[in-house]
Amino acid sequence: MRKLFTNRMYVLFALLGALLIFFVAWPLLRTVTSSDPTIIWETLLEAEVRSAILLTLYSSALATVVAFFFGVPLAYLLARADFPGKRLIEGIVDVPIVVPHSAAGIALLMVFGRRSLLGRAFGLIGLKFVSAAPGIVIAMLFVSLSFLVDSAREGFEAVNPRLERVARTLGASPWQTFWRVSFPLAWRSILSGMILMWARGLSEFGAVVILAYHPMIAPVLLYERFESYGLDYARPVATLIILICLMTFVALRLIAQEDRA
Amino acid sequence: MRKLFTNRMYVLFALLGALLIFFVAWPLLRTVTSSDPTIIWETLLEAEVRSAILLTLYSSALATVVAFFFGVPLAYLLARADFPGKRLIEGIVDVPIVVPHSAAGIALLMVFGRRSLLGRAFGLIGLKFVSAAPGIVIAMLFVSLSFLVDSAREGFEAVNPRLERVARTLGASPWQTFWRVSFPLAWRSILSGMILMWARGLSEFGAVVILAYHPMIAPVLLYERFESYGLDYARPVATLIILICLMTFVALRLIAQEDRA
């Protein structure tokens, strides 16, 4: 293919594409490079920043674990079974991608709010969502579960059903077939879905800001500082967050890459 | 396959999955159904709401058009060409999905802000980004272009390169080959990427709220009302936004479905 390259169309396409890449890369690079490392270090030492970042990482991880338990079985069913309403279920799984996150926050508040049925039920066992860590987890789960379910479903779809059938004829029950054949073969896709979901959870702002402004997660802290003190105070926090996200993203890419090889 | 179903594992999986589906569907349904239709109608008649919704639709459409011109050529190159740094470019295209949107807003502000180089350059031709419609377009473009590029790339990858080679032997130049073979065959994927990008642009909140709080787009308006007047005033706006997003989403699904058939 290499030689097909030397034509003018490819050059034009490369120019157009380069502008888009530049548009994505420059603001991020600029933010990261224009911050003084010592200021970033100092920012990292602030208790408020540290606890916000830790809360973000932890809440997103918790949301991912919850999604793993409920989402992987769902993904398997969507990949293997044929049932009425399957299209609808697939649609519902992807809805959170297109619902504005502030609207998602309102919707969650209506169901999990203090005065709602569920809110009161959970209140009895001492679990409250509004302005509390569980609310953050709920918000992150809502907006990012699609990524895990879709990725796991693709992973299961890539497993040849004949492998499962052969396993059955070799004496494996459905349960053994799932754990010894389907799950190990889909594992990379599931893992990359989990990392993507976690990264997407970290970056959530709109739904969390409505459901649980406090305790503050990093994106909310960033917004707070920007609103209260302006760009210069928000920048070190932004840099920190971008760096953390880029690192997880690189890890994700490396896993996906190994998968291809 | 249907009969494989009647095993206990599938029943367990279906129960777990149903909980997740319920978690997504219930808040949205609850929000939509608990609003009085007359109130929604009245809300729609408010000039502020209408102009916010129109601004949202329009800005997102504009961002999609910009991404079409720059992103489709990029997608074609990523699908067909092999070049050093291709992995890096692919990574950069997907970065906006994982960068927190409030941090993305800060990054864009640094590059397109009033005091920045680009901001001043554009200012000379009367184009300003901060607290202005172009800023909204820029923010939406940044956070949602990945969807269009990825979808278009998958579309081009699904086109057998031999079709392009045959077209070349039949006398078509690279340019004719692209327009008569590659583009028409990838068109459905491109279109579904455009709709997804547009829907994703509509739902953007974090980056826009930092770059251009005013003029208000619908998700910002929703947040503003929630902050100022509380849940009950925000709910009709949330309902409206969710309905609009669901409609575009159903359209997207229908197109993807036709694609499969």
Place this chain on the structure above:
Amino acid sequence: MKSSGAVQIRDLWVDLREFHLREIDLDIAAGEYFVVLGPTGAGKTGLLETIAGLYQPQRGRVLLDGEEITHLRPERRGIGFVYQAYALFPHLNVAENIAFGLNIQRPSGLGKLIRRKSAQENEVDIAEQVDEVSRMLAIDHLLHRSPKTLSGGEQQRVALARALVIKPRVLLLDEPLSALDPETRESLQRELARVHRQLGTTTLHVTHDFEEAVALGDRIAVVNQGRIVQVGTPEDIFRRPASEFVARFVGVRNIFAGAIAEETDENGTGAKTFIFEASKTVEDQALKMAVVTDLTGAVQASIRPEDIILSREPIHSSARNCFRGHVMEIADRGTLIYVTVNAPPDFTCVITRRSREEMRLREGAAVHLAFKASAVHIF
């Protein structure tokens, strides 16, 4: 290591999107090598999957050694399955693939902890069984390789070993040779025959390749569009196809429509004659040939190309049917050469390359054809 069961299938109907089976009745004896032959898309794979319990039939029963297994779960049937495209577990190495079925049957988890010693013994036992079957199939040097590094033939041997190691009562082979190149196909075909001789496992082998079916099958069932159209020994199917479909499928080229007439010759013995339908227009010259049959009326006749003797000189032989004609077409197939001779009906004969050179056969040449009355199959 002997273990084989008889399979009976009674009035089986299966309806699925990809295939439909209708009124399937089969009796496969214990230890038999039974081949199901049919074109692609005839539902052959579906038949095997139904026997293995992977699909439930709409109607009908499957019996193994007289015991009904129609609704038994696949993992309880003890039926080995080998797919056309190998279907090896890509995340396990060759030894682990082969041991899969044995490991499943081993107590796991808690049971393993409690009976630790017996579990160890078990592992040694499994390793021995894997060794034995892989030596038998000459793949013992591949045990630590990953399946994707193997050639097609090696992969299919592993798949076979994996199915055999659980000592199935029945072995189901779904086009096991179709994905292989001709040379490997031939050697694995010989292997299948040897393994069957050695173990005597009842084998149900599905294929679309007639030569494969003839080479391996004790008996053959021909299926078309989800129905069984003929069951018999290879010789039966080859010599006495029950329908035009079977005849064409097994490579009979000379199929003629016509009618049977009885004639009495000078010695007073009755003989049957086949009158070609195509020749009816030329009343006075009705083309006919001597045949041996019990049928009467409108029938079809077929003659296998290799049963026709082709010669440049008039043929004086015991063959009852002699025709004179012109070579219409010579189709060179490498080792074999197909010659179409217009007598007026077109007969296709097959000769070797050497015969062609010796006869100096060219298109348009006048030739003589001869074949025995018994070589004509009437159906």
Place this chain on the structure above:
Amino acid sequence: MKSSGAVQIRDLWVDLREFHLREIDLDIAAGEYFVVLGPTGAGKTGLLETIAGLYQPQRGRVLLDGEEITHLRPERRGIGFVYQAYALFPHLNVAENIAFGLNIQRPSGLGKLIRRKSAQENEVDIAEQVDEVSRMLAIDHLLHRSPKTLSGGEQQRVALARALVIKPRVLLLDEPLSALDPETRESLQRELARVHRQLGTTTLHVTHDFEEAVALGDRIAVVNQGRIVQVGTPEDIFRRPASEFVARFVGVRNIFAGAIAEETDENGTGAKTFIFEASKTVEDQALKMAVVTDLTGAVQASIRPEDIILSREPIHSSARNCFRGHVMEIADRGTLIYVTVNAPPDFTCVITRRSREEMRLREGAAVHLAFKASAVHIF
């Protein structure tokens, strides 16, 4: 509609991830039907794509009618290409697929608006050409169908029509019959021969199927691992393979290592004898056979299975080589039966089903073999 060019390839080297070509030199005469034969993965498709200009060679030149086209863009070469898997444009119907090359050459956009009338004439002209080529290939009833509703054979005809309608100087066919079922393959093979007779377009056909190569090719080049190992007429390749690889690839089964010795018989005429290497251990009984060759020293000998006459009785014939042996194995291939006879070296012979029955051949039976000295190919 005659249009054909001579292709010359000079010292072509191509290196790509999937294949490598080395030192390719070919001279294809105008109007010739040239077949490139080789195993899968030998770089045959890459060779065609390089000739079409879709890959650039690392070294070497491609000439069309003496004019260098090595660096010409593919759309300027006037070379038709047909891929194995048809590669029809799925978004166009059959007529649009065929007309694709003609539409491309038509002025479009602004040019079309200015010369509106001539564009209309042009369209009529295109429709006529599409009609003509589709009648020739018997696909004129399919013109309004979508490619995906067609059978494999129909799709390949459309692909052929699409390549032919631009009146290419050279037609490149990349395994055009491999994706088809045997029956369709045979009919399309006949079609290819007819179209070539009718149009006389220089054709370069790539295949891994020896029978296909023999049936179609004026000349054949055998490639292996990116190199050309032999070029010649089908008869050359079949009778006188240049290497063991070629011999095996074209289906020669009896290949023996040994040496040539010269002997003088009672009449004083010198004759050459081939001494089997395998027999050297039994000094006094060195197994040998009469051969016709110019070679001396260590050589290899091959005999085609169908050149060996098999009989239960001793054979008294003009054949110079007679052996006695036992039947080791009988491999039934439907129409043909391969018999392995141990003489002591193992000879494989091929007989028809009828001969087998007449001879009542069983494994272990004593048989006699005979073949001419000229049937032994020494290389």
